[in-house]
Amino acid sequence: MFSRFFKKDAPKTRRVVVKAGAQYVDPTFSLTVADVDEVLKRANLTRSDLQKLLYDDEIYGACERRISGVLGNPWRLEGDNTPWLYDAVSNIFEAALRIIMQAKWLGASVGELIWAADADGIMRVQSIAPRKIERFVQRDAGLMFKEQGGTEILTLPEKVLYNGVNVHKDNPYGDALLSRVYWAWFNKNYGEQFWSRYAERHASPLTVIKSAVNTANADDARQELAALAAAAAN
Structure with missing residues (x-):
């Protein structure tokens, strides 16, 4: 054209x-x-x-x-x-x-x-x-x-x-x-992107809780989660 x-x-x-x-x-x-x-x-x-x-x-x-x-x-x-x-x-x-x-x-x-x-x-x-x-x-x-x-x-x-x-x-x-x-x-531009990823990863990381209890019972699992939450709060 x-x-x-x-x-x-x-x-x-x-x-x-x-x-x-x-x-x-x-x-x-x-x-x-x-x-x-x-x-x-x-x-x-x-x-x-x-x-x-x-x-x-x-x-x-x-x-x-x-x-x-x-x-x-x-x-x-x-x-x-x-x-x-x-x-x-x-x-x-x-x-x-x-x-x-x-x-x-x-x-x-x-x-x-x-x-x-x-x-x-x-x-x-x-x-x-x-x-x-x-x-x-x-x-x-x-x-x-x-x-x-x-x-x-x-x-x-x-x-x-x-x-x-x-x-x-x-x-x-x-x-x-x-x-x-x-x-x-x-x-x-890219410095801000890299810093945001670093801050997300290291400055405010996700909380990971590990439990030794391995059960399929819902009541036991809830009790263990409640105990872990109380321990984390203290």
Whole structure:
């Protein structure tokens, strides 16, 4: 579905084998470019995996405050500021901004511009859908999209909203802010889990009472339990 909006580029691009742990794993394809982020390599993560850090209350709150701060600033269109253009931009402004800010969290982001005809039959952008950055790479010819078969095709500028932070040839997926806080999040998240398990096991262990009486008689068993309870209370 997505590939029909792209134009074919020259012959297939040679695949580069990635030995590091940051290779994107998908049932149908893998990356042709290695991710140079050292944190992701050591943690064996992809760029999309970093989004789970947004479930942390502090990280999510910090990111949302940044987005809210940008959304709260007034904006205007320079030049042609006709009502229809202002309305068209207003309809997708927040979605576009969130995809743009996602590049700050992940290093790069891609959104697919969904075009559709309005009531007057004019083609306009109706929505923006986020796409996985692992399926795209910046080349000299432009932004390339990798098909499931392994070929790379050149994207059309009017079809994608691409953003990157410090993206260049040696760093094709940019600098991810969330990778800088990954180990702090890891220690906080898993450290609390390990401590909770330790406290449950050792700080407040379950009480185990052993009895020397081995009987199938219910009355004898109740008497023995009562005696053990009285002994434990004392």
